[in-house]
Amino acid sequence: MKVGAQLLKDFMNLVFPPVCAVCRVRLDTPRQQSLCPRCFGSIGYLQRPFCRVCGMELAGEEDREYLCGECLRNPPAFYLARSLVRYEPAVQQLVRRLKYAADTSVAKGISAVIRGGDLSEFVDCDWIIPVPLHAQRHRGRGLNQATLLAGLFFPEKKKLIRSDWLFRTRNTTAQTRLSGLERRKNLVGAFTIRHGIQLEKTMVCLVDDVYTTGTTVQECATVLARHGVRGVKVLTLARVVGPQRGRVR
Ligand SMILES: [Zn+2]
Numbered sequence: 001m002k003v004g005a006q007l008l009k010d011f012m013n014l015v016f017p018p019v020c021a022v023c024r025v026r027l028d029t030p031r032q033q034s035l036c037p038r039c040f041g042s043i044g045y046l047q048r049p050f051c052r053v054c055g056m057e058l059a060g061e062e063d064r065e066y067l068c069g070e071c072l073r074n075p076p077a078f079y080l081a082r083s084l085v086r087y088e089p090a091v092q093q094l095v096r097r098l099k100y101a102a103d104t105s106v107a108k109g110i111s112a113v114i115r116g117g118d119l120s121e122f123v124d125c126d127w128i129i130p131v132p133l134h135a136q137r138h139r140g141r142g143l144n145q146a147t148l149l150a151g152l153f154f155p156e157k158k159k160l161i162r163s164d165w166l167f168r169t170r171n172t173t174a175q176t177r178l179s180g181l182e183r184r185k186n187l188v189g190a191f192t193i194r195h196g197i198q199l200e201k202t203m204v205c206l207v208d209d210v211y212t213t214g215t216t217v218q219e220c221a222t223v224l225a226r227h228g229v230r231g232v233k234v235l236t237l238a239r240v241v242g243p244q245r246g247r248v249r
């Protein structure tokens, strides 16, 4: 960093002291930090072993990763899905602020969370496609949190992010109060690929904020498969685990 830039940064830190992106407590530790130790320490990274396909944490110590019952019964249209952390209070705060308040100051905090995760399974992706919002909802919120997340996941690969290739043709009912079957029905035919886009034999990384039941990414992956992709790998920041699964979002 140039001396001038560093001075400006020091000055800004003095006038607007950095605060934790979750609890807003003032940070007096290193300049780069964006989450206080308490909030960062409360974040639960998902622990292996995972279901090889959907990425659900499996009980047990085995090294060998197998398929969960759900993936055995209903093999998903995607090759694999991975999330970095559990969708618990600190992460919920970050995601909600990003999503509903268009608060981009939380981006630094999310980047800190991402740096603690493992993205090695996504190195072979040719394209990075965020799960789209319907144009109407997009206008209402001012941003698509999945597009923002894609940029935070892959700061070195911004050229591969295509946020206008997959889009939502129907403004579907919010998924929050729907059961599994209703969620699937609600989404059938809701996504489409922009005319003329060639995706044959490519590996696509589909990015979203939270993985709940996987219905949304399943529908997106089905559409991508119809366009001849080699595979779809789903990457979400967080995953709903335990009893909340199925009733959030
Ligand atoms: Zn904090």
Ligand SMILES: [Zn+2]
Pocket: 051, 052, 053, 054, 055, 056, 067, 068, 069, 070, 071, 072
């Ligand atoms: Zn599974």
